[in-house]
Amino acid sequence: MVSSPSSHGSSSAEPTSPSRTTGSHHWHDLIAGAIAGLGARAMTAPLDLLKIRRQLAPTSASSSSLASILGGEWRIYHHLHSIAKREGGVRSLFRGNVAASYLWMGYSMTEFWVYGRTSGYLRRLCPDGGGSNGDVKASVAIGFAAGAISGVCATVVTYPFDLCRTIFAARGIFPIPATNVTWSEHTKDLVSRSRRQWPYVQRRPPRTMYDFARQIHDANGMRGFYAGISPGLLQVIPYMGINFALHDAVVVMSESNDSIVSGAAGMGAGVVSKFLVYPLDTVKRRLQAQAFYGTSSGGEDAARKVSSFSNNRRSSSMILPGTASSVVSYDGMMGCFKEIGKKEGIAAFxxxxxxxxxxxxxxxxxSFWLFTLTKNILRSTG
Incomplete structure (x- = not known):
């Protein structure tokens, strides 16, 4: 990666992080970020689909112990195979991949570019935080602050794609509705924070990104594209802050500019930071799904009923027995926290x-490996 001269004379031989970029090569961050985002998405799309499906499916508090939840989630291949078999093959595991690719590419470009500018500015204010001999504590503090800022910026810029990805991933786990109430009428009640429980409302899943955008805008206006962003922003501050702080600390301590070291540091940072903020991510997904479908998911049982009914009938108002009791309308972020904790238990988060x-x-x-590798290639080619 490109190294920027610090106030105490760092050289291009020093270990680098996304922050050490010269002013004449800022465009390197955009190119490397786009490649990093697309590459990371291609490697993890099925896992992302499974994770979102699991977050959206409610459980009863009596069966929602942490041991039972985590115990069943090791059967990743079984769950993915079940989805592919039920919903049309391997292609279904990449549902929403177009929106997700735009999301990851845009997110990584914004994230790495803002991080490079912000951390570079902070390092000039705090010289001990830069260079291979820099203070690790200062490097961690700078990495956390710059990472948090870059995460917030990237989230705001790309959030509509995140919402779109969730809606496409949720196809197949929402039961078929049972009432003639129109979407616009139902949505008005959701927007006004109505706490009444509604029957399922017919809402045809979008087939294209344009279809998704049109339906969201017709129902909620521009604010609809940012449904669930509050927990998303609260989540991304510690998540990206820890990500970059741990990554930069490992890079500085190892005194290495190797892309493998950068990738290994990023892998460890990703696990730690994701575990700490995961409940906020679950709340965000529930609010995102509610913005489009109007209710919580009926889970995999409902998905099987959807598949069975769809194969036999094409009625627009079919009733699924036993699903109406699972309807939940969340009253914002705190309301969602309370509902999940009360009805499903803490482990459901x-x-x-x-x-x-x-x-x-x-x-x-x-992401870190591809970003560092691409930056090194761009630097070597001038």
Whole structure:
């Protein structure tokens, strides 16, 4: 990667992090970030789908112990095979991949570019935080602050793609509705924070990103594209802060500019940071799904009923027995926390944790590895 001259004379031979970039090569961050984002997405798409599905499916508090939830999540191949068999083959494991690719590419470009600018500025204010001989504590503090800022910026810029990815991933686990209430009427009640429990409302899953955007805008206006962003922002501050802080600390201590070291550091940082903020991610997913479908998911049981009914009938108002009781309307972020904790138990916040940790370790490690590798290649070619 490109190294920027620090106030105490660091050279290009020093170990580098995403922050050490010269002003004449800022465009390197954008190119490397795009490649890193697309590469990481390609490696982890099925795990991401499984994680989102698990987060959206509610459970009863009596069966929601942490041991039972985590115990069943090690069967990753079984779950992915079940989805592929039920929903149309391996292609279904990449549902929402177009939106997710835009998300990851845009997120990584914004994230690494903002991180490079912010951390470079902070290092000039705190010289002990830069260079191979820099103070590790200062490097960690700078990495955390710059990582948090870059994460917030990237989240705001790309959040509509994140919402779109969740809606596409949720296809197949929402039961078919049972009422003639129109979406616009139902949405008005959701927007006004109505706490009444509604029957399922017919909502045809979008087939394209344009279809998704049109339906969200018609129902909620521009604010609909940012449903669930509050827990998303609260999550990303410690998540990206820890990611970059741990990564930079390892890079500085190892005194290495190797892309493998950068990838390994990112992999470890991804696991630690994801575990700490995971409950916020679960709340964000529930609010995102509610913005489009209007209710919580009926889970895999409902998915099987959807598949069975769809194969036999094409009615637009079919009733699924036993699903109406699972309807939940969350009253914002705090309301979602309360509802999940009360009805499903604390362990429900960690549904999908195992595939999420596996996905985070692979995607974060791959992102830093590809970013560093690409930056090194760009630097060597001038």
């Amino acid at each position: 960690y549904k999908g944790l195992i595939p999420s940790l596996l996905k985070s370790s692979i995607s974060t490690g791959a």
